Amino acid sequence: MFPNETQLRTDFLILGAGLAGCLMAWRLFEAGQSVRLIGDTSRGGSSEVAAGIINPVTGRWMTKTWDFDHLMPEARALYNQIEAHLGIQVFNEVPARRFCLNEADAKRANRRIRNPRYADVLGSFIPAGEAPIQIHDPFGSFEIAQAAYVDLPKLLTQLRTFFKERNAFEDQTFEYQDIYQANGCWHYQQQAYERILFCEGAQMKANPWFKDLPLKPIKGETLLLASESNALTPGIYHHEKWLLPYGDGTYRIGATYDEKDLSEAPTASAKDDLSAASEVFARSAGPFTPIKQLAGLRPSTPDTRPLVGAHPDHPELLLFNGLGSKGASVAPKLSKDLVRHLLENKPLNPEVALSRFTTV
Numbered sequence: 001m002f003p004n005e006t007q008l009r010t011d012f013l014i015l016g017a018g019l020a021g022c023l024m025a026w027r028l029f030e031a032g033q034s035v036r037l038i039g040d041t042s043r044g045g046s047s048e049v050a051a052g053i054i055n056p057v058t059g060r061w062m063t064k065t066w067d068f069d070h071l072m073p074e075a076r077a078l079y080n081q082i083e084a085h086l087g088i089q090v091f092n093e094v095p096a097r098r099f100c101l102n103e104a105d106a107k108r109a110n111r112r113i114r115n116p117r118y119a120d121v122l123g124s125f126i127p128a129g130e131a132p133i134q135i136h137d138p139f140g141s142f143e144i145a146q147a148a149y150v151d152l153p154k155l156l157t158q159l160r161t162f163f164k165e166r167n168a169f170e171d172q173t174f175e176y177q178d179i180y181q182a183n184g185c186w187h188y189q190q191q192a193y194e195r196i197l198f199c200e201g202a203q204m205k206a207n208p209w210f211k212d213l214p215l216k217p218i219k220g221e222t223l224l225l226a227s228e229s230n231a232l233t234p235g236i237y238h239h240e241k242w243l244l245p246y247g248d249g250t251y252r253i254g255a256t257y258d259e260k261d262l263s264e265a266p267t268a269s270a271k272d273d274l275s276a277a278s279e280v281f282a283r284s285a286g287p288f289t290p291i292k293q294l295a296g297l298r299p300s301t302p303d304t305r306p307l308v309g310a311h312p313d314h315p316e317l318l319l320f321n322g323l324g325s326k327g328a329s330v331a332p333k334l335s336k337d338l339v340r341h342l343l344e345n346k347p348l349n350p351e352v353a354l355s356r357f358t359t360v
Contacts, residue, residue: 010034010193011034011193011194012033013186013188013191013194017156019047021037023161023331024320026082026159026162027336027338027339028339036168038172039164040171040174045201048152049294050253050325051149051265052150052155053149053236053244053328054150054326054329056144057148062109062112064117065326066304066351071329071330071333074336075329079155081156082155082159086162087281090150091150091151091358095239097141097142098238099131099135100141101239101240106139106140113142121144122143122148123142126141127140133232133284137344143269148237149236153329176208197318198317198318198321199319201297202299204319204321215307215321216299216327219258219261219296219297219298220258220296221267222293222294222324223253223270223271223275223290223292225250226249226250226291227249227251227288229286232285239277240277241278241286243278255276266293267295270293271290298324299321303356305356306323306330306352307320309341309354310321310354318338
């Protein structure tokens with residue numbers, strides 16, 4: 001149940017209104033805390049352009065996503081709760097199929113399928129050319145269970161509206177230099193807060209309190225496509241790149257990974273790369289026409305684990321960042337864990353706690 005909204009106090013200032021900030025605002029508000037959420041939606045950000053894919057088996061080595069057995073139930077529960085409360089539909093559990101790129105891929109896939117740890121996320125292997133869809137398939141494919149995608153733009157728009165209607169969201173740029181401590185509180189724009197939570201994604205590199213943490217921005221680009229064919233049903237199809245059909249004749253393909261170009265502008269090289277990758281799906285869904293190219297900076301870390309916790313010298317300053325390319329699956333559970341840590345003194349998972357790094 002949500003608290004009586006007329007009795008709220010100003011407990012948390014949340015800076016950054018992407019997925020991390022919006023879900024933390026929701027969790028804290030649900031827990032009876034007052035929040036003020038600030039973020040500049042005109043700047044975009046990784047949450048604005050991400051496809052919101054939840055995939056339990058990823059990478060060249062086909063490894064199970066870190067902590068997936070705990071992450072997926074929390075993601076399903078939170079997104080379903082938000083859907084019910086706001087009267088929207090954003091969480092889509094869909095089938096997924098990955099196509100092997102060579103014989104080594106096929107051997108690796110069969111080993112994973114025989115591994116009991118993967119029994120809940122991997123289905124059967126289908127030999128080359130026998131997949132139920134017409135996609136280039138010289139080495140076979142396999143099913144992936146418990147895959148999903150979250151309509152992040154719709155989710156974020158609805159959550160920001162929810163808080164704006166309660167005078168708790170402001171669409172503006174925040175300035176670090178205007179934050180100061182006085183009289184036992186932290187202050188910003190003539191208001192006092194017990195605690196400040198930073199959820200600013202790649203912008204964290206300019207944060208004076210957390211800038212020394214090893215955030216690793218990685219640029220990612222996707223391409224929105226249209227096709228007159230609607231032969232591919234909604235799902236996730238992976239053949240070097242993933243393809244996400246929306247069921248209305250539009251598709252999303254992605255994503256690129258670029259650690260050198262950290263601009264937020266789309267690039268011609270990425271468009272060419274993604275367009276070329278789409279050709280493998282053209283037998284079923286093409287020809288494609290590009291509609292829109294999207295680019296953003298994923299806030300990743302060297303160990304691919306998020307950054308969660310309090311500043312060692314200023315425990316009222318908190319960080320929830322580093323969700324990387326798996327924000328849709330990671331943010332629900334970690335936001336719950338952080339709220340329990342703050343309000344119930346429950347310990348954080350040491351794999352995501354800031355204390356694993358010596359410099360803050």
